[in-house]
Amino acid sequence: MSNNEHHIHITPLKTYLVIYFTLLLMTLITLISVQFDFGSFNIVIAMIIASFKATLVLLFFMHLLYDNKINLAFLVASVVFLAVFIVITAVDTNYRNTLYDIRAKVVEEQAPAENFRNKKSY
Amino acid sequence: MSKETTPYFQHHFVDPEQQYESSKLGMWAFLVTEVLTFAGFFCAYAIYRMWNPEMFINAHKALDVTMGATNTVVLITSSLTMALAIRYVQVNKPKVALVHLILTFLFACTFLVIKYFEYEHKFHCGHLPGALYNPHVYPDCIPIEGNNPHVFFSIYFMMTGLHGIHVIAGMVLILWLIFRTHKGHFTSAYYTPVEMVGLFWHLVDLIWIYLFPLLYLIG
Numbered sequence: 001m002s003n004n005e006h007h008i009h010i011t012p013l014k015t016y017l018v019i020y021f022t023l024l025l026m027t028l029i030t031l032i033s034v035q036f037d038f039g040s041f042n043i044v045i046a047m048i049i050a051s052f053k054a055t056l057v058l059l060f061f062m063h064l065l066y067d068n069k070i071n072l073a074f075l076v077a078s079v080v081f082l083a084v085f086i087v088i089t090a091v092d093t094n095y096r097n098t099l100y101d102i103r104a105k106v107v108e109e110q111a112p113a114e115n116f117r118n119k120k121s122y
Numbered sequence: 123m124s125k126e127t128t129p130y131f132q133h134h135f136v137d138p139e140q141q142y143e144s145s146k147l148g149m150w151a152f153l154v155t156e157v158l159t160f161a162g163f164f165c166a167y168a169i170y171r172m173w174n175p176e177m178f179i180n181a182h183k184a185l186d187v188t189m190g191a192t193n194t195v196v197l198i199t200s201s202l203t204m205a206l207a208i209r210y211v212q213v214n215k216p217k218v219a220l221v222h223l224i225l226t227f228l229f230a231c232t233f234l235v236i237k238y239f240e241y242e243h244k245f246h247c248g249h250l251p252g253a254l255y256n257p258h259v260y261p262d263c264i265p266i267e268g269n270n271p272h273v274f275f276s277i278y279f280m281m282t283g284l285h286g287i288h289v290i291a292g293m294v295l296i297l298w299l300i301f302r303t304h305k306g307h308f309t310s311a312y313y314t315p316v317e318m319v320g321l322f323w324h325l326v327d328l329i330w331i332y333l334f335p336l337l338y339l340i341g
Contacts, residue, residue: 010212011205020202027194027334031187034339046335053331061205062324068143071150078154082161086168093169 009066019060026053130312142314149318153325156288160329163281167336170273177268181275182340184249184264186240190338193236194330200229201327204296208320211303214310220303223296226323230293237286244275251276281333288326295319 030049034042059065064072135141171178207222247263248256255272257265299319302308308316 008212011209013206013209016202016205016209020198023198024195027191027198030335030339031191034335043340046339047332050332050335054328057201057324057328057331061201061327062321067146070147074147074150074154075157078157082157082164085158085161086165089165089169090172094172 009063011060011063011066015060019056023053023056130314138311142317145314145318146321149321153321156325160281160284163277163284164332164336167277167281170277174268174270174273177266177271178274179340180268181266181271182337184244184247184266185278185338186243187338189236189240190334193233194334196229196233196236197327197330200226200233201324203229204320204323207299208313208316211308211313211316212310216303216306216308219308219316220300223300223303227293227296227300230289230296233289234286234293237282237289244279249275251279278337281337285326285329285333288329292319292323292326295322 026049030046033045033049036042038045058075064075130141131138132141135144203222203225207219207226210216210219210222243262244250246258247260248258249263249266250256250272252272252275255275257263257271259265296319299316302315
């Protein structure tokens with residue numbers, strides 16, 4: 001506890017610049033990759049590249065690589081719950097029509113206001 | 123770094139390092155809530171895109187990829203200058219850190235100016251969220267085919283709007299840092315606010331890293 005200076009990791013300038021140019025290169029690769037049509041894999045590729053960029057920012061710019069690992073645990077927990085949120089909602093909305101006859105419909109452009117006014121209870 | 127030489131050391135902490143670590147953990151707890159706030163929008167995006175895949179592809183063509191890509195570069199650069207500002211205050215060069223904070227602020231301004239021109243074009247074309255959606259047939263506005271295009275613009279404006287509010291909040295915080303760095307409040311012994319605002323600013327960059335491909339670069 002006596003020599004606190006040694007606990008703070010100071011990232012070298014070179015590391016920051018390498019990360020910066022990697023991030024720019026990854027942005028360029030994302031822009032190039034959408035020029036090709038991989039069907040539904042386009043979104044997968046874009047998300048993998050974005051997650052790689054996010055990891056670089058988190059580990060180096062936000063110092064998670066050198067930090068107390070409890071901070072990383074917090075972040076991982078938030079990402080896990082983000083995934084739970086999206087996956088469960090997607091499963092619900094995609095499969096509820098196997099239980100009820102509810103499907104995504106076109107919203108009527110000029111639906112009469114009376115349609116909504118008289119439906120106070122559901 | 124002894125207790126005597128650290129004016130910001132508070133008595134209820136064991137030592138300045140524990141004080142710094144506690145602040146940082148608190149900041150990460152806040153960033154977790156930020157991720158979960160945006161999770162709602164990412165979830166809405168995922169569900170509506172699954173329901174209207176064609177419309178999302180058609181509607182995203184109304185967005186300007188050049189402006190979006192420029193803004194990505196601007197935000198990544200501002201993240202670098204913010205990280206360097208923290209580094210320079212860590213190595214006890216607050217004057218250089220001040221320059222980097224001012225640069226970060228200017229990049230944030232650039233981001234908002236570009237965002238303004240994007241929004242202005244959406245308003246001009248009537249590509250607005252929800253019930254406000256009222257597409258005009260001007261030569262510089264592309265027609266959007268498919269069901270419910272207003273849903274795409276609801277999601278676009280809510281996501282980029284909330285992100286824009288975070289940019290403005292970050293700018294206010296960076297201005298506060300510029301003021302305090304100018305006053306000479308920060309040294310290598312105490313720079314907790316610089317580090318915390320830095321974390322916030324990088325989160326704003328992180329969210330944009332996902333928003334850019336999701337909104338501007340749909341396959």
